[in-house]
Amino acid sequence: MDGSPQTALLVMLIAAAVILFLTTVSLKSTHRIGPTEVGLVTKRFSRRRLADDNPVAFAGEAGYQADLLMPGQRFKLWPVYSVTKFPWVQVPAGEIGVVIAQVGAPLPIGAKSARYRPEFANFSDLRSFLAHGGEKGVQRPVLPPGTLVPIHPVAFVVITAREVFGVPVAPELQALAAHRELTPAAFGLTPERLRVMVISPHGDRDVIGLVTVLEGEPLPSGDLASRLGGFGDITAMEASADTTDAEIIDVLLGSKNELHNNYQDFQAFLDAGGRIGLQHDPLLYGAYLLNPFLVMVELVPMLVVNQGQVAVIKAFVGLPTLDTSGTDFKFGSIVRPGHRGIWQEPLRTGKYAINPRIYAAELVPTFILTLNWANLMSTAHDLDARLEPIVGKSREGFVFTIDLQVQIHVSDGRAPRVISMVGTMLNLVNEVLQSAVGNHFRNTLQALEAIRFIETRHEVQQAAFTAITQYLAGYEVETKGVYIQDVVFPPELVEVLTHREIANQQRATYEEQQRAETVRVQMEKARGTADMQAELAAAAVSVEISGNKAKAREAEAGGQAAYVRLTGQAEADRTQAVGLAEAKATEALGLARAAGFQAQRDAIGDVPTALVALANAIAEGKINIVPEVLVTGGSSLDGLAATLMRALHEGKVPLPQQDGRIPQQGRG
Template sequence: MYDAVALFSWIAHHYYYFLAFTVLVILLWNSVVVVGGNEIALIERRWFGSKMPQGRVVALGKEVGIQARTLGPGLHFLIPFIYKATKSVFTEILENEIGLIESVDGSAIPSGRIFATVVAGHNSFQDGETFIKNGGQKGPQIEVLPPGKYRINPYLFKLTKGSVTEIKDFEIGIVESVDGVAIPEGKIFAQAVAGHSSFQNGEAFITNSGQKGPQIEIIPPGNYRINPYLFKVTKGEATKINEGEIGLVESADGSAIPAGRIFANVVPGHNSFQSGQDFIKSGGQKGPQTEILPPGVYRIHPNLFKITKAAAVVIAKGEVGMVTAQDGAPIPMGRLLAQSVQGHSNYENGEVFLKNGGQKGPQIDVLLPGTYRINLNLFQVQVAPAVVIEANKVGLVTALDGIPLPEREYVASPISGHNDYQDGSAFLTKQGQRGPQLDVLRPGTYYINPFMFSVELDDVAVIERGQVGVVVSNVGEDPTEEMKKRLGSSQNGATEEEGKEKYVVPTGFRGIQEEVAGPGRYYLNRRAFMVYVIDTTNITIDWDDQEDTRFDQLTVISKDGFPIQVSVKVVIRVRPDQAPYMVAKVGSIDNLIQHVIHPMIDSSFRNQASTASAMNFLQSRSEEQTKAENRARTDLERYHVECVSVLICQIRLPEELMQTQTKRIIAEQQQEMYKMEQRSQAERTEMEKMRATADQQPTLVASEIAVKVATQKKTEMITLAEGTAESKALEGVGEGKRLKAIGDGEASKIAAIGEATAQAYSKQQEAIGEEAIKQIKIVELISTAIQNGNIKIVPDVLVTGGGNATEGLMGMLTKLLPGVDIPALVKQSAPSAAIGRPESGRA
């Protein structure tokens, strides 16, 4: 208690000390500034200083006002009441951020400039006093603050945070500067300057005369601290050319393309148009570019280069690509196609094409099947089917370009080395002629330029067995007049005049070839060689009313005025060696038939019919056929054709004439029938007679046998009479010889009887056979026995059937003489019985 009272008492007696201490504490409190670790102190000088210059905002040094300088973390002593400190936190720029500074004070930005000039020594705007002293300019600053903490006077510098410019993969940054020198007149893009580190160093950009406006440089993928107030960055996609695609490029800036040219010259060093600044520096030209972009990813400025994607040229199997160049030298006058140049790698290298003198227009070289990266702005590609010649076909080729054909020539002279017209350049180099070509294309696939050659399909010339081909050549040497005479006279029956009109020439000369083509297939050019196929076998030509005949049946008028319809067949043949002459004469088999044979046959039969009546013509058909054949053979020989035969198949007379003829024939047939009936009745009568005779045949046989026996007896009696006559003749010789004569007579008698008997038997044997003689003897014995009554042949009572007595007798004899063929014996004996019948009658 005492102490407290003493203290207050002391204070009361010494208050001035306390007051002084209080004042001291207040002074110390106001003079000491403690700045934390994340703070800065803004200083304001209130009293006792010079006045700031007009237009200034922040004070420097001893100038009254808010000071440009700041106090950093720590303990600071200020004169109380003269300086006032205001604390502020550090300016912190986070990752992926940038600080954009605008100065509130400083010198004026020069006219025409937007951003302040960069000054040194201000330590990233942390030393405002130095900034002002070194000529820092009022307004937006070019420099930016990277991530970090900064002691920046917020009264002097207005800070705005911005984002880091992030360019992702497959993106590009397109930059436009809002400050810089002016772009030269005629230019669209600012020229590239060095040192700005992808536009992160705006100071270097401005210092190095960076130009205001769209920049030619682009920003590749990455993170960039770019001042967005100075550079406006627009993100765009990288150019991606997929597989099977190409990129066609057109530049929006560059020098002018030379007059007469359409596509820009190729310049080096631009890295596939990814370095626009190098493109411009190297003299790149504005407009469509010759180079193309193959598949890949490209960082190309889309405002400088317009990229158009197009499909790669794909020529499939069985196709051919025709190319038309949109730029190049002009094609020489008189030529249709551009000349071939080397090194352009199937038009994929347009630069080489143009440098080597490639010509504008349709190209002679073609693209074979494959995939090609061709600038479709420079080269237009048309796809057409390859030429396919199928089996049994032939390709006829016409060249659309080349030197002109000589006069009078229809087909171009053949040349070699053009690989079946697939190498058009070689064709032209070797002076190939324009027009129809002699060489043909055989079956196969050909990659031929349709701009250069047109191909027409034709059938193969097929000559079958039994045929020959007569060739008419439109190419070769012309035969001389002497050759025409000689060839004409060599033909059968041809005169010299005829030879001039229808000559046949050897191989190699123009005209009908003497040598014919045998059976086979021939790949002939029908423009150069016409083939007439001639049948060498028999050819039949009909004149009939059938549907499948060539001509209607012939109608002719007879001498007596009746129309006659005649169906005719004519068979002709052309010998192989005469076929060329026949063609020379009439041209073809069809011409021969239509214009020679048909009129000839028609006229021939009309003439023949007019000389005979209708009935006579019908009845003399064979003679008429022979006449027509002889006449046709003679007429056809003049045309070197052999007439095999002319046949009249049918002759039709008018119906009324045929009815009259039919009635007359019917009457004649009826008369003939009546005659036949008469003959039939006569034959019937004769048959009845023969039947009756046959019925009496057994009796006749027996009678014949009896006649034969009587004949033999007659012969015996004649012989005896002759012997008696001789005997009487010998009586006159003399009595002396009587006895001898009697003996001789008796001997002669016996000999005569024996001889006569022998002769009779011999004749009988020759007539009826030895066996029949035996049977006749048996019958004679039986007959004698019957006559003598020794055998009873007829029974007392006879009962007969349907037959007659002869049949019964024959049957009985067959039983009595088993083994003897009585009917045969009767037949053999019938002649003898007939001869002896009169004698037995007389007996």
């Protein structure tokens, strides 16, 4: 070459180009990585090619390089390498970061997440991850809130509630990332599931978290939920005769969550024998970092047993059913805690973190339960919400509406047997009591007249108490009282009763008026008595004087009467003595005559004796021989003979008797 100006110019241009190229290469090869950034190196040219299933180069292959550029001034020769800056993965407070590995060994068949080893740390060392057997897919641990770590943006995709870190290799996700539309929804997640799970009271309600695990070995046949270790510990406790039901319940309601840090260490959960599906042990109050791809939590109310209640537990998991109720009980199985069936020991007052999906609790009031068959229900419970007033007809067809109150009691020791028979307390009220009480009162009303029911309301109530007591005894429920609260009568009966009551009230009014008039008369009499008190006093004195005089006369008359009585008695005694003497004389005379007549009869015969007696009678004037009617003609002897014959014929001249006396005859 000569030293012509053209040559010099050419050399200068070449030198300038070289300098420009070198400057350009130097500038493009020098990268300033910020303090919270990493540089992703991409190699454009290489004789080696990546495997189809690996997007990151570890041995100088073309493509994304495994080694990142850390913060500071870094040099990578351009154009062989290109560098893309990515922010460090930062997880805000209250959120978690879910890590998805796009490099590593494939997952085992059926696995949904990759095994985790402590060597993986926070996934910031990609070579260590692969060297210790890291697998592709969802990683089991999550990044906690506040994490700030340089993670390879191609080897791992980190999902938080606000953004997605990394470069997805799936074509459909790459398109979304190119348009800056890559969100948690692209991975089937919502922002809420990427936040810290906080379990705390909801107002005045206590809650627990029911856990459902989405990966693990399948449950044993017939099991509904997974309990670490199964129920082998319960079997061991039952082998001891000293173990009580309460102790078994404490173990069942206890938690084994400490073995896997409350499902936060999912790898430890699986290593401890955790199974897929619903979990036996719930989560209590706290904040938990749970992988949303592996663990789901449902908040449900905690079982709260208040004073005056017990909770009867129906267990759907546990050891096989072993009935302890005896052969006489025909209403299901009563079992010890830890077995499937209704536990023979209820839960007393307290709060229990028990899974309601596998342990159904029926709250049974143990206080005296008041049930109202009325339009207003009890404020202490809602068991009588469906009870209505009882409607029935009397014998005459009157329709009654009765508001009724029934008080029952279920003892805590009998509660499991009651629930085994009826299922729930609501069934006891709506299916057992409602029909029994309603039918009893309807039958009673139908057999009574309306007025009779009203008059014997107390007896009807007592009969209902006896009948319901006997009926509920079959369900081991005590009846404490049956009360008829109110009775709504038909209008026509009310009208009749109203008229009757009005009449009764009027009668009562008249009686009161009569009593008032009587009192008024007595008052007027008292007033008149008071006004005439002086005269009454004088009259009383006069009465007393007259009484004294009357007593004097009475005494005088008494004396005279005594004198007369004594005198009369003496005269009577004298007369009796005289009469007795005369009677004795007459008797003696008669006996003498009788003896003479008898002797005369014996001597002269009956007829002559009669003629002699007749002559004596005529002589004594006992027979009238003068005719009452004088008839002329004939002789006087004929008249005398006729008279005599008539006297004999008429019995006026009797024959002498045995004592000699002739009976006295009156005149014709």
